[in-house]
Amino acid sequence: MAKSSHPTRDRLIETMAELLDGSDPEHITADQVLTASGVSKGSLYHHFEDFEDLLEAALISRFGVNVDATIDALAQILATVNSREELLESLRQINVYNQAQERSSFRLERARAAGLTYSSPRFHDALGAEQQRLTDAFTDLFIEAQNKGWMSTGVDARAAAVFVQAYTVGRVVDDIAPEKVDPEAWINLVMHVIDKAILN
Numbered sequence: 001m002a003k004s005s006h007p008t009r010d011r012l013i014e015t016m017a018e019l020l021d022g023s024d025p026e027h028i029t030a031d032q033v034l035t036a037s038g039v040s041k042g043s044l045y046h047h048f049e050d051f052e053d054l055l056e057a058a059l060i061s062r063f064g065v066n067v068d069a070t071i072d073a074l075a076q077i078l079a080t081v082n083s084r085e086e087l088l089e090s091l092r093q094i095n096v097y098n099q100a101q102e103r104s105s106f107r108l109e110r111a112r113a114a115g116l117t118y119s120s121p122r123f124h125d126a127l128g129a130e131q132q133r134l135t136d137a138f139t140d141l142f143i144e145a146q147n148k149g150w151m152s153t154g155v156d157a158r159a160a161a162v163f164v165q166a167y168t169v170g171r172v173v174d175d176i177a178p179e180k181v182d183p184e185a186w187i188n189l190v191m192h193v194i195d196k197a198i199l200n
Contacts, residue, residue, distance in 0.1 A: 009047040016058035056123040084150035104175040
């Protein structure tokens, strides 16, 4: 169950989320958060069960911002595209953005966050709810494409929704490699699969 918003709680989450831009989660301390936020230690533990609870809330908040942005982009696609070709071009643009090298830190953070769910049922449930929102939005897009005859009805829309997210998160295997795949070659492969295996 989501916790209600409170200015102090929100400030702590915002501060932790900002600190995550420059540090790995394991290197951030409670003292750093308290100093940067100006919040007392007592207030921190009034709003959060423990320091890990705050970290999890910040990771969920950061993921939620990206989920909201992606959902907005998908809603825009649903409202504006008028053909299979326009759908393909819109999906290409989303992929170019999500697969860019500049987004590598987000992909790594998302993969790391998913890994943390194995040791925290609390985080598993909270992150899972955000993930469900994103998967539902992609699923809605693909169902609409099927209804308009732009996508094969032989492809399960939810499976396609998970697949398009999986290859984005899975890109971390290239993000950490010293010799990287050519970005254009990667996008071309992704779009070929979408065109021939999903939309065809």
